[in-house]
Amino acid sequence: xxxxxxxxxxxxxxxxxxxxxxxxxxxxxxxxxxxxxxxxxxxxxxxxxxxxxxxxxxxxxxxxxxxxxxxxxxxxxxxxxxxxxxxxxxxxxxxxxxxxxxxxxxxxxxxxxxxxxxxxxxxxxxxxxxxxxxxxxxxxxxxxxxxxxxxxxxxxxxxxxxxxxxxxxxxxxxxxxxxxxxxxxxxxxxxxxxxxxxxxxxxxxxxxxxxxxxxxxxxxxxxxxxxxxxxxxxxxxxxxxxxxxxxxxxxxxxxxxxxxxxxxxxxxxxxxxxxxxxxxxxxxxxxxxxxxxxxxxxxxxxxxxxxxxxxxxxxxxxxxxxxxxxxxxxxxxxxxxxxxxxxxxxxxxxxxxxxxxxxxxxxxxxxxxxxxxxxxxxxxxxxxxxxxxxxxxxxxxxxxxxxxxxxxxxxxxxxxx
Numbered sequence: 001x002x003x004x005x006x007x008x009x010x011x012x013x014x015x016x017x018x019x020x021x022x023x024x025x026x027x028x029x030x031x032x033x034x035x036x037x038x039x040x041x042x043x044x045x046x047x048x049x050x051x052x053x054x055x056x057x058x059x060x061x062x063x064x065x066x067x068x069x070x071x072x073x074x075x076x077x078x079x080x081x082x083x084x085x086x087x088x089x090x091x092x093x094x095x096x097x098x099x100x101x102x103x104x105x106x107x108x109x110x111x112x113x114x115x116x117x118x119x120x121x122x123x124x125x126x127x128x129x130x131x132x133x134x135x136x137x138x139x140x141x142x143x144x145x146x147x148x149x150x151x152x153x154x155x156x157x158x159x160x161x162x163x164x165x166x167x168x169x170x171x172x173x174x175x176x177x178x179x180x181x182x183x184x185x186x187x188x189x190x191x192x193x194x195x196x197x198x199x200x201x202x203x204x205x206x207x208x209x210x211x212x213x214x215x216x217x218x219x220x221x222x223x224x225x226x227x228x229x230x231x232x233x234x235x236x237x238x239x240x241x242x243x244x245x246x247x248x249x250x251x252x253x254x255x256x257x258x259x260x261x262x263x264x265x266x267x268x269x270x271x272x273x274x275x276x277x278x279x280x281x282x283x284x285x286x287x288x289x290x291x292x293x294x295x296x297x298x299x300x301x302x303x304x305x306x307x308x309x310x311x312x313x314x315x316x317x318x319x320x321x322x323x324x325x326x327x328x329x330x331x332x333x334x335x336x337x338x339x340x341x342x343x344x345x346x347x348x349x350x351x352x353x354x355x356x357x358x359x360x361x362x363x364x365x366x367x368x369x370x371x372x373x374x375x376x377x378x379x380x381x382x383x384x385x386x387x388x389x390x391x392x393x394x395x396x397x398x399x400x401x402x403x404x405x406x407x408x409x410x411x412x413x414x415x416x417x
Contacts, residue, residue, distance in 0.1 A: 035056075037053055042366055044368060045369060046206055046229065047176070047205075047206060049387055051388070054299065055232060058291045058294065061291040063287070066287050072277055072279055074294050075274040075285065076275045078293055079274065081297040081300075085213075087213060087214040088243070090216075090244055092268070094242070095293075097283070097284075099235065099238060100239075103240050104130050105133060105259055107222055108137040109259035109262050110259075111199060111250060112137065112138075113167075113253055113258075114255070114258065115140065117140045117166045117168075118134045118170065120142070120144075120169075121187070123146050123152060123178060124172065124177040124180055126176065126177060126205075130170055130172070137259070142160065142166075147335075148333070149178060149334050161191065161195045162194060168199045169191055170200075171202065173203060174207040174210075174344065176344070178334065179333055179334055181340060181341045183338075184202055184218060185214075188218050188220060200219075204224060208225035208231060209225075210314045210387040211230075211341065216243075221242070222243065226238060227239065231388075232299075236286050242264075250264055266282045314342045314387060314391045317386045317391035318341070318386060320403070321345050324403040324407075330350065331348045333346035342387075343386060343387035344383060344384060346372075346383045347383075347384070350410065358382055358410075361408075366401070369384050370382065384402060
């Protein structure tokens with residue numbers, strides 16, 4: 001009985017102590033000062049990439065309503081910052097839960113009506129996939145294919161555009177399967193000269209924030225990307241920016257969009273509402289991921305190094321890895337340095353060696369690289385990603401770690417053969 005009587009008397013001090021402890025914990029965890037991600041192998045595949053402690057900490061934000069007054073400005077800021085990343089004044093960003101692949105569906109279902117013509121420039125695996133998506137939504141698709149390791153020439157593009165009227169031309173800025181970089185500026189110039197009404201869509205899943213892009217200056221109509229590569233955020237966000245011309249084409253379409261989830265009729269009011277500081281709902285956004293995305297975009301667009309400096313740091317990291325590979329006798333998959341991506345490198349295995357000789361040995365040294373992806377040569381090469389904080393934060397030593405592990409791996413594998 002005495003114990004029961006004492007509980008009310010104890011409850012006050014206990015609760016007070018708990019509140020004090022919780023307050024201390026909250027203060028400690030309100031920044032990344034006391035937060036470090038767990039030790040892990042260095043992830044240098046061409047996406048997902050390493051993310052900063054600040055981004056990972058933001059992803060651990062307490063669960064939040066997607067229409068909360070606290071969340072609305074975070075989402076709105078992300079929309080505005082994406083314009084800065086792709087260098088557009090009036091482009092319309094769409095941030096939707098999904099992978100980069102959802103960007104294809106958005107383009108195919110909102111901008112191309114069934115029976116209309118689309119031209120896909122093919123520089124690797126993802127050209128075929130984009131074409132398949134467009135055909136799924138009823139487009140008549142032609143492809144212009146470059147040989148493995150090359151980008152489609154401007155002459156080939158011009159020839160194709162002269163043969164048929166196309167509603168849309170698409171190209172993969174950096175094809176993740178080959179590390180081939182297409183010349184976005186030159187492609188748009190060719191299209192505007194030969195077929196000025198054709199929309200030009202850039203698949204920038206493996207290029208945005210690691211390769212230089214100027215949407216307005218180059219007159220691009222659509223850029224699609226995803227959160228997990230150069231944008232330095234965990235996977236889960238499909239990101240698209242549409243030009244005024246693209247939105248006018250969308251608004252003048254004769255039939256309704258051919259997707260429900262990807263329909264801009266559903267999503268445009270949501271983006272406009274959040275950017276204006278108002279809540280709206282169609283489908284629940286990935287709230288925690290948006291917080292993480294906000295942390296990464298803030299670092300990219302509002303902090304040092306500047307966006308221009310980040311591009312140069314990516315180029316520097318790329319040159320360093322490619323030079324080391326050449327010194328080790330490794331040849332790049334891209335046939336010409338002008339075709340080689342900045343954010344990743346694709347390398348042929350040395351004669352007599354394969355994935356089983358290289359990738360496990362790199363992993364043993366704490367480096368996670370990627371095997372080949374292009375169906376015709378996937379067993380003959382491997383890929384290294386060097387984008388985001390791996391390229392920008394030199395103090396991490398990621399590039400040096402990759403080069404050291406690559407040297408040791410090749411020496412060991414060659415000796416055992």
